[in-house]
Amino acid sequence: MRYLTRVAAAAALLALAGCGLQQGVIESQEHMLSAAGFGIHPATSAEQQRQMASLPPHHVVWRQQDGKLVFLFADPLVCHCVFAGDERAYQTYRRMVIEKHEAEAICFRSGR
Numbered sequence: 001m002r003y004l005t006r007v008a009a010a011a012a013l014l015a016l017a018g019c020g021l022q023q024g025v026i027e028s029q030e031h032m033l034s035a036a037g038f039g040i041h042p043a044t045s046a047e048q049q050r051q052m053a054s055l056p057p058h059h060v061v062w063r064q065q066d067g068k069l070v071f072l073f074a075d076p077l078v079c080h081c082v083f084a085g086d087e088r089a090y091q092t093y094r095r096m097v098i099e100k101h102e103a104e105a106i107c108f109r110s111g112r
Contacts, residue, residue: 023077023078026058026075026077026078027078029058029073030073030075030078030079030083032093032096032097032100033060033073033083033085033089033093034083035096036085036089036090036092036093036096037085037086037088037089037092038071038073038083038084038085038089038093039083039084039085040079040081040082040083041081041082041083041084042079042080042081043076043080043081043082048082049080051082052074052076052080052081052082053074053076055072055074055082056074057074057075057076057077058073058074058075058077059073060072060073060090060093061073062090068086068087069086069087069090070084070085070086071084071085071086071087071089071090071093072084
């Protein structure tokens with residue numbers, strides 16, 4: 001019985017650590033989106049929350065709006081907001097993601 005209690009406690013700690021890790025990843029994405037030129041739009045009204053809920057969480061998607069592409073990133077967990085940017089902001093964000101992955105790969109290969 002003690003063994004099961006310890007296993008359950010360890011699983012709970014891992015789950016909590018995973019939540020913290022996920023939150024950190026999301027916050028990192030949001031910092032890059034903001035730095036790339038995306039605007040932050042809090043979902044404070046019921047209508048804004050409904051619109052945010054219609055988007056896939058934590059993924060950049062695009063929509064056509066007034067003849068232009070708008071890129072959106074919904075975060076219903078951390079900031080309860082939607083990041084919105086134009087094509088230039090999206091291209092900047094993509095470059096930042098690629099550079100981050102390249103830097104992480106260099107660190108991984110060098111054993112740091």
